[in-house]
Amino acid sequence: LRLGCELVVVVFIVFQIIVDFRDIRRIGWLKWITIYKAFPAKIVYKVTWAFVLLCVPLRLLCFVHRAFLMLENCIIICAVIMTTVHFLFFCRAVKFVGPFVVMIYTIIARDLSQFIMIYITFLLGFSQSFYIVFFSCEESVDNDEYADKWKNPMQTPHESIFRTFTLVIGDYLSFYRPLATCPKKDIAWLGKFVMLFYKLCGSILLLNLLIAMMRRTYNTIFARTEEYKRQWAKVILMLEMSMKPADRLTYLKQYSVPTGTNKSLRSFTVTKKLDRAKMSEHEKEIRMEKDKEIAEQRQALYKKKKIEMEMKRANGSQGITGKKSARRMSYF
Structure with missing residues (x-):
């Protein structure tokens, strides 16, 4: 099977x-x-x-x-x-889920990529600093009995990068215990200072910066009340790409209607009864702007038709007068 x-x-x-x-x-x-x-x-x-x-x-x-x-x-x-x-x-086309999908894409593509570039810079610098500190402590261990108890948590520079990253997650004991038991007290205090400074920069500053960037993206996308409709339109266009042009035009005429006075412009329209009392101020402004735009288009179309009718009448009257003058000339 x-x-x-x-x-x-x-x-x-x-x-x-x-x-x-x-x-x-x-x-x-x-x-x-x-x-x-x-x-x-x-x-x-x-x-x-x-x-x-x-x-x-x-x-x-x-x-x-x-x-x-x-x-x-x-x-x-x-x-x-x-x-x-x-x-x-x-x-993406679901009303309650679509904006969050766009948020995930935007956060991964923009916010996380920017944060990772900044964080890697701090990580590489502090990891090598920790490696030097623990390497100095390891060299100061002379007693074999003490050497069995004290172990260097960073044996190689490559391992120091990973261990420094775990410090952000919360692995403090694996760092602080070797520093507290380091034979060289000056190196131990230096390591504690580097650890504190990394905690302030890496855990507090950078993580809060990432949260602020994500919040900015969230507020920007959540402010778009019609975001799911945009995603719905994108999904439709994506699915139509695999169709032939003739089939695409046929389906387009089935689910869309002409927009405004220009019959060549079509759009997907949902007809529903609107209660203006329940509409927000922003929705009312958008509705008024659309009504005003449609009224201007109708007025422009009316003027255009009026001018065309006047031109037809003028051309018709000129044709009639031309025929009458030709008849008069034939009499003479």
């Missing part, structure tokens, strides 16, 4: 890849990439296709060495986790 399901998954993935290549051939690489940049969940989902196809040769190589089995399991685990992210693509 498992082998049959795996074969079905591989067949469907190959079919999806063929469909994507057909879309790329029709709309072009640049447009295809531009569209998918707005949907990170789709990109992650397509990466899982490569992972699943990569597992096919790894499954065959499992008979060669057991390391290939371990590698296949790791890739499958990553593929399963990344596939679940694809559900966020469909949650």
Whole structure:
């Protein structure tokens, strides 16, 4: 049963890849990439296709060495986790979930990337400082009995980076206990000062900076009351990309209506009865602006039709006078 399901998954993935290549051939690489940049969940989902196809040769190589089995399991685990992210693509159009999905994308793409760049700078500097402090303490240990009790928590510079990162999580004892038992008291006090300064900069300053950045993103996106509608429109455009132009136009005419006086402009409209007493001031202002814009468009269309009618009448009267003058000339 498992082998049959795996074969079905591989067949469907190959079919999806063929469909994507057909879309790329029709709309072009640049447009295809531009569209998918707005949907990170789709990109992650397509990466899982490569992972699943990569597992096919790894499954065959499992008979060669057991390391290939371990590698296949790791890739499958990553593929399963990344596939679940694809559900966020469909949650974008939901009113109560859509804004939060956009927040997650924005926080990961902008806030976390900026924070990681700043934090890595602090982490590299302080980790090497801690390495020098503990290395100095280790060199000062002369007694073998004392050396068995005191252990250096940072044996290598690479390990010091990871151990310094755990200090932010709350691993204080593994740092403070070796510093408190360090034979050199001046080095011990220096290490405590570096630890305190790192705690102030890394844990308090930088983490609060990250929280402030996330809060700014949250307030910016949450202030958009119609954000889920924008995401709904993006999902529709994304799904329409895989259709032929003729089919796309047919579906467009089914779910959209002309907007304003220009019949070529169409939009997705939800008709519902509005209670102005329950509307907020912002919604009332938007409604008044739309009504004013529609009234101006109708007035401009009325003037245009009026001018066209006057021009037709003028052309008609000129034609009649021309015929009468021609008849008079024929009499003479």
